[in-house]
Amino acid sequence: MHKWLILGASGLVVIPAVAAHSAPLPAATQKALAELKLDSSVLNGLDAELDVPKAWVDGAAKEDSVMILGTWQDTEFRQMIAPFNERYPSVKLTYYRAGTVARGMKVVLALREGKVIADVITSVADAYSEFANMKAFADLRELPGFKNLDSRYVAEDGTWVAYKLAFRCMSYNTDLIKKADLPRTWDDLADSPHFRGGKLALSDNPSAWLLALWSENGEQWGREFTRRLFTNLEPQRRKEGMMALTGLTVAGEVQASLPAPERRAESYVHKGAPIGYHCPEPVPITLSQTVMLEQSKHKNGARLFINWLLSTEGQLQQYLTSASVPVHKNLQQPRFIPFTETINGKRSIARGENLLNSDLSKTMLEVWGSYWMKSGDQRGVQKEEP
Secondary structure: OOOOEEEEEOOOOOOOOOOOOOOOHHHHHHHHHHHHOOOOHHHOOHEEEEEEEHHHHHHHHHOOOEEEEEEOHHHHHHHHOOOHHHHHHOOOEEEEOOOOHHHHHHHHHHOOOOOOOOOOOEHHHHHHHHHHHHOEEOOOOOOOHHHHEOOOHHHOOOOEEEEOOOOOEEEEEOOOOOOOHOOHHHHHHHHOOHHHHOOOEEEOHHHHOOOHHHHHHHHHHHHHHHHHHHHHHHOEEEEOOOOHHHHHHHOOOOEEEEEEEEEHHHHHHHHHOEEEEEEOOEEEEEEEEEEEEEEOOOOHHHHHHHHHHHOOOHHHHHHHHHHHHEEEHOOOOOOOOOOOOOOOOOOOEEEOOHOOOOHHHHHOOOOOOHOOOOOOOOEEOOOOOO
């Protein structure tokens, strides 16, 4: 059973005492702490996290630019790495915001031709199994930052690490659904009289939430739950993506939607919209993973970047620039977790990209598709890419 362990019954954050940082903080980090209204003690232990071999730093200075393919916005990336640039002025990073194919199969095909067109990739998603079959990923266990993450957020063989996480639960219109009627567990949802008759809208994104539940509870449970979800509730099967569907929940066109991105729901809450967010237990977590290619020509710089990204400094900077939920153990705190009241203390299930092309995933999608395509109205517009 996996739970957020940082909170006790009193709700107080308890973080073990560690050695404080002694080196001067980069100006960009000091600015970030001020903007986040955080004391510098949140970075206690940072020196140890960034204590890398001198050979890496010296070697990186002699290398060409590290090629990074990722999903951050260009402006986010530039802002995020400001402290990194101060710490490692001789290390050059080149970043491209790349689509799924460019981050995945394009790199795979180049490797098959003996070409290395990337050093670090985030969110390899659909191409994960192709990379894995080629043994294309380097072992990251040598990074000091590898120890900053929960064991569920790293590969056992060190070939990937998560650099952010997200939740994929339910959004609901608070004018139309009572908080008291929300399901405690996913099984409760499938049997709930409060969500029958089309009150719940689904988008065609089961891998974002249902796959994690299947992986935890097994195929037999998954098949039965999926059957009950569709036959008991008769949900609206929407063609919109989960972002747009969250907006329709706010508008009252649907009463509740699944799955819902927590950050999109949070943005509506800040605007005073009638929307709530609820996670039945266990809480589905999606992990965004980053890898370094074994054949990278710029391994020293790549190591330094990934290690920094996993540090408290890197994680806080990423949170500041893109509101991404940190994966660092010491930052699993309510202030960094949206809708913490429906997440904290509950058992959670982490789904990494490595599960997306598994046999279980294929079976889940076949079962889901058999219900999704059954006769009946599929409402809405063409689904956008989530």
